[in-house]
Amino acid sequence: VVGLFGGYTTVSSLCLQTLNLALDGERRLAVFNIVASSALCLLSVAFGFLAAVWMAG
Structure with a gap:
């Protein structure tokens, strides 16, 4: 659950930053x-x- 919410907030931040850039021209x-x-x-x-592949051998 923590990973799901962490990923959601990261994507939300990317979207918000991109939207703000677009709205600012x-x-x-x-x-x-x-x-x-x-x-x-x-x-x-x-x-x-x-x-991971390298460490696994």
């Missing part, structure tokens, strides 16, 4: 925020996965 930064956050998330997951 910073559309390029809003798009960059989504793309960069998604890319960093995928890279972090890939790194964690590879680290």
